[in-house]
Ligand SMILES: [Zn+2]
């Protein structure tokens with residue numbers, strides 16, 4: 127994939143660099159040329175280059191800084207530049223180790239609930255070992271390569287390592303078996319990993335091996351796109367803490383001119399969907415409920431036609447897809463730059479409440495994943511002990527959902 131034609135003028139000084147993914151470039155459309163140049167210059171002559179490695183979330187957070195705290199822009203870019211090498215290093219480790227980390231955590235969770243986890247003993251334990259170099263140093267040293275040749279080889283080698291995991295994971299499976307027995311279900315992958323993985327499925331996140339991946343859009347990125355304030359975010363935190371569901375499935379659902387699901391994928395329902403939120407589950411009574419638990423409070427779109435089977439998508443999956451396919455929202459707009467502005471306007475008006483619900487869901491899930499980490503670190507921890515951790519004091523929701531399912535720990 128090349129550079130977006132509408133970026134041609136602003137990226138001229140660095141057009142030889144590898145362009146970011148579609149989403150990164152769409153976010154770049156919302157950033158003036160002089161700021162892009164500043165980002166480029168921040169890692170001039172030193173790899174990894176910011177232009178090649180900033181994520182969609184990073185670009186979106188620049189948009190937020192420009193709009194809300196322009197005086198902090200220089201610092202923000204400098205911070206990106208000093209962190210980028212570490213970000214890339216961690217991402218390479220995650221690419222190698224994610225399968226194993228997920229399998230280990232799932233084994234613990236499944237066994238706690240009394241389910242068979244033997245498929246995880248040998249499965250998916252790939253390349254945890256430090257990825258070995260393709261060529262030995264001694265061999266390369268004898269090749270008398272020039273500085274330029276050597277740099278190029280190193281760069282390619284780093285790319286190979288960072289893509290290693292993504293290439294071996296069977297990402298797409300039959301949609302009908304998303305909650306099948308042996309599919310992974312714990313959403314432990316970082317947004318960096320998800321952003322890379324979803325390139326393989328043309329930004330259709332629902333095609334990955336589990337429905338539980340959240341779109342790689344951070345709270346900061348939602349803030350930037352929807353023009354939310356810190357006070358709005360505090361409200362979302364309170365909503366998450368109180369487990370408030372604004373769009374319960376038992377009620378009518380919100381009609382805010384969401385695109386038909388057929389616009390996201392051919393053959394799906396062509397009618398306009400409504401927005402609902404998943405409820406807060408009680409103790410999961412079977413394996414499939416345990417696998418779906420991680421979507422408590424999550425906003426989704428569903429059409430109203432009775433018996434319609436191809437009618438469901440998570441709200442955040444839709445948002446992520448639409449950002450990469452802005453013509454689906456506003457086909458008549460004269461340019462992508464305008465489409466991006468119109469899309470942001472939509473998030474600031476009609477879709478503002480769903481975005482707030484999405485952010486509340488992110489906070490709910492963050493708490494759940496923290497609990498998973500506590501449990502996987504210490505299998506004999508009790509529900510009370512979990513709730514004694516500072517983060518979880520006064521959070522009744524987590525008593526009624528997740529920790530309750532771990533009450534059995536006290537018995538064993
Ligand atoms: Zn990188």
Ligand SMILES: [Zn+2]
Nearest residue numbers: 395429431434
């Ligand atoms: Zn339908």
